[in-house]
Amino acid sequence: MGGRVAVAQAEIFESVYKRGRTNVTTQVLDAPQQRVIDIGSLAEEGTWNASRKQVLLLCALAIVLDGLDNQILGFAIPSMIKEWSVTRSDFAPALALGFVGMTIGTPIGGVVGDWLGRKVALIASVFLFGAATFAIAVAHGVGEVGLYRFLAGLGLGGALPAATALTAEFTPRRNRSLSVMLGIVCIPIGGMIGGLIAAQLQPEYGWRMLFVVSGVLPVIVAAVLMFALPESPQYLLARGADMERVAKSVRILDQAAAASKAFIDRRDVGVERASLTALFTGGFRRTTTALWIAFFFCLLPVYVLYAWAPTLLTGKGFDVQTASFGLALFNFGGVGGCIVTGWAIGRYGTRVAILTVAGAATFGAVILASIPLSTETQPLLMALLCIEGFCLLGAQGSLYALAAHIYPTNVRSTGVGAAAGFGRAGAIVSAYIGTFALNYGATMFFAVIAFCVAITFIAVAVIDMHQAAMKAETASSGI
Template sequence: MSTITQSLIDERDKLTSIQIGTILVCFFMNMLDGMDVLVISYTAPAISKSWGIGPETLGIVFSSGLLGMTLGTLFVAPYADRIGRKNMILLSAIIMSIGIYLTAWAGDVTQLVIYRFISGIGIGCMLASTAALTAEFTPLKSRNFWVSFVVAGYPVGAVLSGLAAAKVIPSEGWEKMYIYAGIASVIAIPLILFFLSESIDFYLKMQPGGALQKINKIIDRLGGDHLTSLPVKEESQLAIPIGKLLSGKYKKPTLQLWLALFMAFAALYFMTSWIPKLATDAGLSLELAIYAGTVFNLGAFFGIVTQGYFSSKYGLKKTIGIILILTAILMCCFGFFVGSDWILVVFGMLGFGIQGGFVGLYAFAARMYPSEFKTTGIGWSMGAGRMGAIFGPGLAGVLLGMGVTIGTSFLIYGIPALIAGIMTMRNTSEDVD
């Protein structure tokens, strides 16, 4: 961060209204993200029954959305470092709205795959941009918590959409869920336009038209002194600096972070995509199966907030590593709980652990990279993770189609969670504790 933002943000304890507003809007955007991602999981059993499609085909549908997220984070989100975090969040919301609403009118699997892919592009851009903007508006000593808190909007949205799905799908059909989700996404657009601010660091680095006036307007709301001029702009900052992620001191910790995210995402999206379907296969009713996904994401919210708190006290590496390793152990023991009354509790505990751990890796990326390529760093880290997200549900579909049991599936996916925890604890970044 610049010395200006350090004095205005890092050296103050109390958040101002503009900081609180930024946090809340970003939290809400991630709520929509969670809703848009998980709605396909909640509607999957109904779609499968209505269209007569098997788990292998559903795996392709799940992976198409995740492919869109991957491409969005890798090739679209980095442009936030050029056009601004706010503009990218706005663009993401528009893309999400279009994709999610069109899904309601899908007439076959091909159309469903296309619309989920479009939604995925917007979703992938959203998370990277909100994490970067939050990191640039919050004090250093509480930044881990606030980035984790903002991303915690994701499971909150998933929980709310799960509660809605349990009521809407049986009575109105799965298509209605996408109509309601599309309307919610459209409503969010005015919030971005009128209540979200761009970061000072972006204006200082890229210096778009009227940058000085915009910076001073933000400084007024932060209670600081006006700038009289802008620093000299470096021409190298005009390019999207992807190559910087794999050079110098960032090379080794970046590769370690990417591996951890790949493994964490594979385990996470195996569960988020398949929990409702696995729950119905285990004998639960459609409504209870949807609630299983809801319980998972409710646990996720508390896991993310808890992780953010302990990371601020004890450091990201140790906190995230321990959470992911404990989650891996629980996944390996999952088979013992199949068919028991404890199954919903276990789903909640798994959500607490896997989401708490992988969201902490977002905060890890936000701390590791400087402002001039922060969104690029977060986006490419998430992109590496999304590769695992594509791999996870797709392989699970094949395994389940082959007759692999639920307990064995969780045992298999406990291995990536374990690797993610170990790689996080061993990360060599000097900028993250």
Template sequence: MDDNRLAISDVINAAPLSALQIRVLLLCCIMVVLDGFDAAVIGYIAPTLTKAWHLSPQQLAPVFAAGLFGMFAGATGFGILADRYGRKIILILSLMIVATGTLATILTDSVMEMTALRFITGIGMGAILPNSITLASEYSPARSKILLVTLSYSGFTLGLAAGGWIAGIILPIFQWHGLLLVGGLAPLILIPIAIVWLPESLCFMAGRDRYRKKLNHIVSKITGKKNEAVYYINNETVQVSSPVAALFHIDTIRVTLVLWCAFFAFMFVFYLLTSWLPLILSKSGYPVAEMTHIAAMLPLGGVLGGIVMATLLDRLLSLHVLTVASVIAAITLTLTGAQLAHPQALLAAIFVLGFTLTGTMNNLSVLASTFYPTHARATGVSWALSAGRAGSICGSLSGGLLFSQAQSLSDVFIWLACPVAVACLALALAGNRKG
């Protein structure tokens, strides 16, 4: 037995942020950017694809749905595998799946083939985001953990936005095949970089004898001190045999249920807005250029809101920050519909909605990585995101029903405030949780 034991979290928290930690955060951000791009790519190629294959938009619906279902499956299943075999190997495997699936999609000539490949690709995409968040969290010191991980997570929104810019350049020249080629080659190039430069999670390696030498080497790079005699351990109190059981332990079950409820509600609204906001703006008489500009405020506000809220969360250590933001989002939703005829007011309303709604959603993903012990962390983040994926599927598919039930376009926004209000109540119940 080693008497010279140190908790790995204490070492990370005491040391200044090192070049190795910055490298991990940057690589996680890049992977999330590519994940966001590949998640959005099918939407950008849809108009070109419908013309090339002589399809109606409704005939492409299975392709969209398959990607979402694949992401749900990937987030649910690969979280457990990451807690058992490590974050790095799952991230590399996920990149391989995304690269292979996206490149193979170029060769398809039917909706059925594309639907099957999109499901497979979605499995890889669904695993990248939660495991990147988990790894970034485990390399971040507690004093700035939420802010650092939020900066990495913001890559997903940036990937969504970059997809539109890249599509505008590539689609007119190379059609839909060219955009898929970019989406497949990018993760393929990143695989060898991740193999060489991305280390395994410190928390995952701590306490495992087979990783002792490698862990000591990585810690020496972070602290600048070599001490081969130290045995690094995890100092966590929640220890159960199964990662899934840890989610429902007496110390974690409340936050698990709160996260699932909030994730479902926020991603339901976010994906419904992402899918249907351009149509709402078009029906309200906005030209394409102005419509795109207004719709872009949703992700842009989310990036800025996520960073501001992350800074507050690191300082205040309370979920009340997100509760207040959720209340503002619900109020903004009820007011947004009345601004459809007023471009500047609508632009401001969508920005505030992005700042509060999307910003809160981004921070929920990060917070999930701080609530669970190491042996269940990837599962906790993945399953919370799976609840969100279920919400995104319901949101994307229920837009038509919502439009048919609403008396006017402005009523759509009032209806959308309802699930956000439910999320507010859920967050309020857990708002006194510190740390």
């Protein structure tokens, strides 16, 4: 009964708000037992407290494992080729199947996040990619690897949009880009951990142990998330959940506000419910199209490097440990790139920040294409891989922050998931582009990367819904 009264109060408040009758609104808000909380404004403008940061930490843990499982096959391929007496081109279909799974799983994960909840989508995704990755440890051929990789891809694709939406909705607007970037930075952190694990475990215990470790960890984390991770209060309210349940999540935003038991979210009045068509209506059409292109041509070179850089380096005479370390350095640079770019977005806005790192990544790939790869040039090569990771992964992470800024709550998970899902199509192409480029040598390999990042630069420049610098936003609002 109390829940229905609270909903009725919220509806009355919303109706009054639309008519502009501020005197009645004040009366409702001033009544101690009838106080209606606008959780949209609370989430956007409230304090970034410890409870909110805990949500970021839990989502970040899931994304670390996403990054680990996403890249672990690339570390194992050279050893698998040797053990099974196959060629690197034989692995192209297996890699492509994994990316097909991601391409399908990303938009599905986004829609599930908007319809069943971000928490449900994230937990199911983490469990799926963990279990499927573990299964690769008992595979006996490339065909089995492809099947398990497809299943893992479904989970890997679904985890990121749910985690991004959940992180965004528990973070104040002024901190949102940095928060999303701190989540995305966990992808290269996971890859860096994978490189270190591969360098240490693979020579001693073989490639199968890599999949045992990277498969068990996500299953454990999925169980932790089930009990520790809250659901988005904005999502719960939009889906008509019981006010007691909404209040439990609102407590994460603000302990005092949770006592109200009457909530509204004015930001999404008139916004369509989650659907792909909503992303191309009104002012979203141009931005959505350009964003999808940017994702496609940014993720393509990233996955070319993830999947084929160790094979390229071992083919040039580097041992497995050095090749794994090189990809770990690429990811290490990406960690710094995501953090610095996240800071730059807050200071200069998404347009300046993303175009800067995308332009630098294009230039860096051109330099990599122009130098010979050998043990003599190893120090220069490792330094350049680290710098390229800083720029390229900084650009990739920024696209997720941009997508979270562009779309409102009702379509945020769908919007991020659809853009990332289209980007995963670039990952599918990378499985074949990588083998094609390797056949023509390192120069072609890095030239492909430079070309793709240049297209990303152009697409980002076309987007017309960029986040402004925080100083500019503050000045325009008169604060």
